Structure formats: structure tokens, C-alpha cells
Amino acid sequence: MDDIEQHIEALIFASEQSIRAEEIIYCLQAAFEQNFGDEEINVHLHKISKKYQEKDFAIELVKLNNGYQFLTKKAYHRVVGLLQMQRAKKKLSQAALETLAIIAYKQPVTKPDVEQIRGVNCDYSIQKLLEKELISIVGKSDAVGKPILYGTSGIFMDYFGINSISELPQLKDFTDSAISIGDQSE
Numbered sequence: 001m002d003d004i005e006q007h008i009e010a011l012i013f014a015s016e017q018s019i020r021a022e023e024i025i026y027c028l029q030a031a032f033e034q035n036f037g038d039e040e041i042n043v044h045l046h047k048i049s050k051k052y053q054e055k056d057f058a059i060e061l062v063k064l065n066n067g068y069q070f071l072t073k074k075a076y077h078r079v080v081g082l083l084q085m086q087r088a089k090k091k092l093s094q095a096a097l098e099t100l101a102i103i104a105y106k107q108p109v110t111k112p113d114v115e116q117i118r119g120v121n122c123d124y125s126i127q128k129l130l131e132k133e134l135i136s137i138v139g140k141s142d143a144v145g146k147p148i149l150y151g152t153s154g155i156f157m158d159y160f161g162i163n164s165i166s167e168l169p170q171l172k173d174f175t176d177s178a179i180s181i182g183d184q185s186e
Helices: 004-014 021-032 038-052 074-087 094-106 111-118 123-131 154-160
Strands: 059-064 067-072 135-140 148-152
Touching: 004 021, 004 038, 004 067, 021 038, 021 067, 038 059, 067 074, 094 111, 094 123, 094 148, 111 123, 111 148, 123 135
Parallel strands: none
Antiparallel strands: 059 067, 135 148
């Protein structure tokens, strides 16, 4: 089959979020009724990646969340960002951002735990984050009442351009020892 790379490109392009190699293999096997191996697909993915590294393309193939997605190259982020800002009609509120941050760093976490940290009711924020598919239900706690456990979703990973939660910035990334108030004497 000569056009396998074009089929893989089409799958990546059509996917709303990153697509894993296993999903690509499944689709190709179902469509063409023949077996495709991991190594074969990885070779094609490497060729596609190399193709889009050329300066003629404004997009590149990026591995995100253990899958592949076409994204705009960094040189074009500013202009695309302006378009997205213009089109953004529904942004996350400060409360939703705080709730999302707590869930991202403390997951899996229950709604009462989030509310204890924030000090306010989080029903609305959690509902909005679920609707936007930035978080998902990941199970139930063993605590009294079996409260629902929340965690971040694959869409969260795609949106923030990370492959795992370990890539989230840590508190030490935001602190600067040069910034202090008063004298630091012993």
C-alpha cells in the first residue's frame, strides 16, 4: 500500500485530540483488513514528522499525551493566539481555574477536598470543567458516602501541551529567592 502515510496523516488531522499509535493501527487494520505492526506505524510516523519539519509547513507533528497531533509551529503561535483570543467566547472563570489547578495537582480528589482547600462551594466550577471535558470522573473514594473522585482528562493534557501530570510546573518554578520582603538575616 503506497499511500499509508496519507491515511495516517488523515487520521491525525481528523482527530479532535491526540491519537495514539494503537488507535491508528486499529483504524488501518479495520479499513484495509490487514495487519499493521507497531514498528511499521512508528516508521511512517517518523517520516510524517520529518516531512512537516520542512520550512514550507506551518504545522508540525507533535507527540502529546502518548498520542500524535498536528500543531502550529512556534513561529506562528503569536498570530494563532490572537485568533484564538478573538474567538474565545467562553473562558474559564477564576473559580474554575482555581478548581482545575487543585484537581490537577491533588488528583484523584473529591469535591469536598477541593471545597476544603478553596473554602467555598465548587459545584458550578466542577460542572463547567466536566462539560468542557478538562476533568473526568476517575472513580469513587473509600471515604464515608463514597464521594466521586475527579482527575484531569486527556483534553486537559492536550490543552496544556503536556504528556503527563509530572510535567506540570512545580511551586519551586514560581518562587525566586531573589524576591523577598525585609532583611534575611539570621
